[in-house]
Amino acid sequence: MHKVLIIDDSEINLTLIRALVIKLGECEPVLFDNPVKALEWCRSNEPDLVIVDYMMPEMDGLRFIAGFRALHGRTEIPVLMITANDQKDVRYEALLGGANDFLTKPIDRIEFSARVRNMLALRTGQKFLADRAAHLANEVAERTREIRDRERELIYRISRAAEFRDPETGAHIQRMAHYSEIIARGLDLDAATCNLILRAAPMHDVGKIGIRDHILLKPGRLTPQEFEIMKQHATLGYELLKDSGSEILQAGAEIALAHHEKYDGSGYPRGLKGSAIPLFGRIVAVADVFDALTSERPYKKAWSLDDAMRFLEDGRGSHFDPLCVEAFLAGWEDVLEVRQRFRDEEVPVI
Amino acid sequence: MSPFVFDKASILERLGGDEEIFVMMVDMFLQDVDRNCQSLREALGDEAAVLQREAHTIKALLATFSDNAGAELAQTLELRAKTGELADAPARVDVLLARVAEVADVLRRLSVG
Numbered sequence: 162m163h164k165v166l167i168i169d170d171s172e173i174n175l176t177l178i179r180a181l182v183i184k185l186g187e188c189e190p191v192l193f194d195n196p197v198k199a200l201e202w203c204r205s206n207e208p209d210l211v212i213v214d215y216m217m218p219e220m221d222g223l224r225f226i227a228g229f230r231a232l233h234g235r236t237e238i239p240v241l242m243i244t245a246n247d248q249k250d251v252r253y254e255a256l257l258g259g260a261n262d263f264l265t266k267p268i269d270r271i272e273f274s275a276r277v278r279n280m281l282a283l284r285t286g287q288k289f290l291a292d293r294a295a296h297l298a299n300e301v302a303e304r305t306r307e308i309r310d311r312e313r314e315l316i317y318r319i320s321r322a323a324e325f326r327d328p329e330t331g332a333h334i335q336r337m338a339h340y341s342e343i344i345a346r347g348l349d350l351d352a353a354t355c356n357l358i359l360r361a362a363p364m365h366d367v368g369k370i371g372i373r374d375h376i377l378l379k380p381g382r383l384t385p386q387e388f389e390i391m392k393q394h395a396t397l398g399y400e401l402l403k404d405s406g407s408e409i410l411q412a413g414a415e416i417a418l419a420h421h422e423k424y425d426g427s428g429y430p431r432g433l434k435g436s437a438i439p440l441f442g443r444i445v446a447v448a449d450v451f452d453a454l455t456s457e458r459p460y461k462k463a464w465s466l467d468d469a470m471r472f473l474e475d476g477r478g479s480h481f482d483p484l485c486v487e488a489f490l491a492g493w494e495d496v497l498e499v500r501q502r503f504r505d506e507e508v509p510v511i
Numbered sequence: 512m513s514p515f516v517f518d519k520a521s522i523l524e525r526l527g528g529d530e531e532i533f534v535m536m537v538d539m540f541l542q543d544v545d546r547n548c549q550s551l552r553e554a555l556g557d558e559a560a561v562l563q564r565e566a567h568t569i570k571a572l573l574a575t576f577s578d579n580a581g582a583e584l585a586q587t588l589e590l591r592a593k594t595g596e597l598a599d600a601p602a603r604v605d606v607l608l609a610r611v612a613e614v615a616d617v618l619r620r621l622s623v624g
Contacts, residue, residue, distance in 0.1 A: 171568055173539040180532045216567050267574035270527030
């Protein structure tokens with residue numbers, strides 16, 4: 162049903178136009194004998210076609226069209242202006258002012274029907290395109306979401322692959338990723354960045370894929386030479402992930418490379434100091450160490466929460482960025498909730 | 512000026528041969544004619560723009576019933592009001608009102624008969 166707005170101060174014309182519009186079928190006429198009121202109506206209603214007389218008291222057709230076109234979302238709606246044959250100057254002005262076509266007085270049904278049908282066909286086309294554009298935008302958003310979900314899933318699975326070769330568990334990567342997010346939030350990073358670190362942190366140890374089993378899985382203490390080889394997992398992870406087009410993988414590369422750096426410069430592989438260490442690296446260092454301490458391993462018992470907390474506090478400024486430790490401790494309630502949610506025996510998907 | 516000749520064929524042609532709309536138009540005309548004439552008469556004492564608009568309305572009414580001669584009278588009055596040539600306006604209004612009355616008479620007889 163097309164909504165056809167008709168504005169004419171003469172009642173006989175309103176009646177005639179209304180009758181003609183109804184005869185066209187599929188049209189619902191809306192009548193106004195006052196253009197000011199019609200314009201007011203247009204603020205909250207969207208006609209499919211406007212038929213407006215030129216000569217009216219209070220507001221002529223040209224001023225109505227100007228007012229109508231100035232309303233939000235009303236620039237494309239077709240407007241037909243009714244003029245007498247002799248008003249050529251008015252017609253030119255109306256064309257410049259946004260009228261799409263004209264109807265001449267006295268109204269001729271054949272001409273009227275053809276022009277109104279043309280305008281309604283134009284409107285139908287506009288609506289179709291708009292619907293199609295909206296539909297496509299939705300479709301793209303949906304597909305993008307699917308791709309992003311798949312990206313997250315793949316990252317999780319890649320991260321698990323590294324953990325499979327390690328005494329650490331799937332729950333570890335979930336917990337440390339959520340701890341990292343808690344710290345990011347505590348540092349007042351924006352929501353997108355907090356989400357980014359949550360998605361990227363699981364990849365911190367992905368470079369362990371490249372460490373030989375006799376070193377990676379050695380139950381006893383590593384010799385200094387073996388430890389040097391073990392340290393390569395940071396760079397290996399970075400090499401694996403760097404130069405990706407994915408923002409998450411890029412962040413993962415940075416985290417893999419920087420998560421063993423220490424605040425006082427005594428970490429590896431680059432021995433960076435303080436704020437020279439990428440922020441994500443500083444954040445993940447706290448999250449990763451805390452979870453390692455509080456988890457049981459074949460070669461060690463789990464530390465108590467108090468001991469682990471003290472370790473973080475003692476490491477402020479030496480091992481850890483003090484602000485990251487502070488943010489972590491400030492989010493203690495959330496930390497406990499994450500521990501509760503991701504236990505070692507069961508691994509819910511992110 | 513030649514008397515008003517009611518040319519139903521031409522009117523109907525413009526209305527796409529629709530009797531129903533035709534009858535509706537005649538009814539509307541007769542219903543509003545007194546008020547329209549009154550407005551035109553009163554416009555003489557008002558601004559030129561008002562006279563111009565009322566002449567314009569009458570022009571549309573007469574044109575609807577294919578009264579080309581009458582519509583021309585109204586148009587001349589409308590244009591003169593627009594350019595401010597008002598000296599002979601009362602006389603022109605009288606002629607126009609007489610013409611409208613004539614057309615109304617014809618239509619009234621038609622609608623009664």
